[in-house]
Amino acid sequence: MPVLSYIHHLFNVEQCHAYIHTLRWKARPLQCPRCQSHNVGPWGAYHYQPGLKRYRCKEKGCKRTFNDLTGTLLDGSKRSVMYWILATFLLCLSCSSRRIARELGVHGRTSYRWCWWLRNTAISYETDRQVEGTVEADELYHTAGSKGQAKHGGPKHLGRRARGRRKKREPGRGHYDKDRPAIIAWVSRQGAVVIQATKNFTVQTVQKAADLAVQAGSRLYTDSASSYRALKGYVHEYVNHTKKEYARGDVHENRAECLFSLLKPYLRMFRGLSKTNLPGYVGFFQFLRNARQQNAFEQAGLILRAALDPAVASRARRGEYVKYLDHFDLLQTAIN
Ligand SMILES: [Zn+2]
Numbered sequence: 001m002p003v004l005s006y007i008h009h010l011f012n013v014e015q016c017h018a019y020i021h022t023l024r025w026k027a028r029p030l031q032c033p034r035c036q037s038h039n040v041g042p043w044g045a046y047h048y049q050p051g052l053k054r055y056r057c058k059e060k061g062c063k064r065t066f067n068d069l070t071g072t073l074l075d076g077s078k079r080s081v082m083y084w085i086l087a088t089f090l091l092c093l094s095c096s097s098r099r100i101a102r103e104l105g106v107h108g109r110t111s112y113r114w115c116w117w118l119r120n121t122a123i124s125y126e127t128d129r130q131v132e133g134t135v136e137a138d139e140l141y142h143t144a145g146s147k148g149q150a151k152h153g154g155p156k157h158l159g160r161r162a163r164g165r166r167k168k169r170e171p172g173r174g175h176y177d178k179d180r181p182a183i184i185a186w187v188s189r190q191g192a193v194v195i196q197a198t199k200n201f202t203v204q205t206v207q208k209a210a211d212l213a214v215q216a217g218s219r220l221y222t223d224s225a226s227s228y229r230a231l232k233g234y235v236h237e238y239v240n241h242t243k244k245e246y247a248r249g250d251v252h253e254n255r256a257e258c259l260f261s262l263l264k265p266y267l268r269m270f271r272g273l274s275k276t277n278l279p280g281y282v283g284f285f286q287f288l289r290n291a292r293q294q295n296a297f298e299q300a301g302l303i304l305r306a307a308l309d310p311a312v313a314s315r316a317r318r319g320e321y322v323k324y325l326d327h328f329d330l331l332q333t334a335i336n
Contacts, residue, residue, distance in 0.1 A: 002105030004082060016081045017051040021068050023301065024308040030055070033071045033310060037061035049080065071310035073117055073317065079106065087114050088303050092288065092296040096270055116280065120316035121307045123283040126290065127321055131188035132215040137222045138256035139201060140183045141174030142267065144275035175200040181278055181324070183263070186213045187255045195263070195286045197279040198325040203230045209325050210234065221251050259289070280322045 004011075031038050035057060043056035043065050056065045069075045074084050083104055090100050101111035145163065150156045163179070174180025176199035184206065186194045194213040198205050206227040214220065214234065222228040224240045237251045246252060266285055267273060273281060291299045306312045315321060 003103045004086065004105070008082070011082065011086075012051075013080055013082055014051040016085055017053070017068065019085070020074075020081050020304070020308065021053075023305050024068055024072070032057040032061055032064075033066055034064060035062040040066075051080075068308075071313065073121060073307035073313035075313075079110075084114070085300065085304065087111065088118055088300040088307075089296055091115055091118055092299040092303070094266060094269060094288070116319070117316050118303055118307065119280055119284040120319055120321050121312060122287040122303045123280070123321040124306050124312045124316060125302065126194075126283060126286050129192065129194055129286075129290070130213060130215050131186050131192045131194055132190070132218050134189040134219045134221065135214050136187045136189070136253040136256040137210075137214075137220060137228065138185055138187075138253050138260065139225070140185070140260050140263070141180045142183055142264075142273070142278065143169070143174075143180055144273040144278045145179045147272050147274040147277075173201055176275065176324070179275060181275055183260075183278075183282055184209050184213075185256050185259050185263075186210070187253075187259055189255065193259060193286060193289050195259070195282050195289075196325050197282045201225075201227055203227050205325065207231060212325070221253055223253060262289075279324050280319075283322055 029038055030040055032040055032055075037057050037060065039058045039061055040055045041058055043054045045054055046052050046067070052067050052069070054065055054067050057063055069081070074081060077084065083106065087100050087104060090103060095103070097112040097115040098108060100106075100115065101108045104111065106114075143163075146156045146158055148156060169180070170178060174182060182198045182201045184196050184198055184201075186196075186209075196209050196213060198209060203226070207230070210220075210231055211233070216233045218234055220228070220231065220234045220236045222236070222238045224238050224242065228236070228238060239245045239248055239251055239253070247254070263282070263285055267281060270281065288299065291302060294302075307316070
């Protein structure tokens with residue numbers, strides 16, 4: 001039985017619409033989403049969506065009708081806003097899309113699509129984040145292969161033999177083509193974190209990642225990997241793990257390693273990742289981590305608020321906020 005059939009007495013559709021209404025128009029007056037006119041008035045309701053109020057843009061405007069969901073991420077959904085609010089809440093409690101499908105009683109493909117739209121919306125808060133002050137950095141290689149179905153249905157063609165369970169992986173550092181992309185974490189001792197999925201761990205990629213994530217002139221503490229030692233623009237000190245040195249006074253990267261100890265079980269819940277989806281999962285984890293002072297309902301409120309902004313919603317549906325960091329891509333765009 002879907003969860004909603006148990007809690008709909010406590011949680012009804014009118015209240016959900018009122019919540020969505022205040023969330024969308026809290027900061028600004030009610031206006032037409034098409035011509036931005038403020039000269040609008042009520043215009044009845046929808047019989048198939050109880051609780052959703054309709055408005056009409058009056059004279060001098062476009063004279064079209066709209067509602068609280070027009071142009072947003074929730075626009076055009078057959079399911080009521082109750083489902084969306086609950087799905088966002090469960091997503092912030094780190095549920096997988098399959099779990100959400102089961103709890104809500106929607107199809108697995110529906111919840112998969114919703115989850116990615118909502119994750120992308122959450123990542124819109126994180127795109128320009130930079131950390132400063134004393135910053136610890138560390139990297140992780142996560143196995144992420146070709147999970148999922150082919151475009152035309154059926155299993156994906158791997159172009160290689162299946163990895164096999166518990167099979168020992170290849171030696172050396174991982175990278176995208178070996179199905180082990182790198183994840184770099186920048187953890188500020190002042191609290192904020194930036195986590196990036198990168199295709200490899202070369203000097204150029206790490207330099208680009210640092211330029212994006214860390215404010216110039218910050219103090220960096222890392223391990224002795226050569227890509228960090230080549231970094232320019234920061235005050236840099238490192239500990240040498242090969243010499244069993246893990247902390248030298250104030251210089252250590254324990255917070256970055258601690259962050260990975262939280263990220264790894266978070267990713268394990270999805271039972272294997274596709275390497276194309278890795279940046280999305282990592283980005284959403286970054287959002288949850290930076291909003292960790294708030295409870296799951298407040299985090300869901302943040303995501304829904306961004307989802308109600310038409311500009312964010314259209315970009316989130318296309319997945320424009322998520323991408324791999326790779327300096328080769330940058331070079332190629334410069335050439336083209
Ligand atoms: Zn209008």
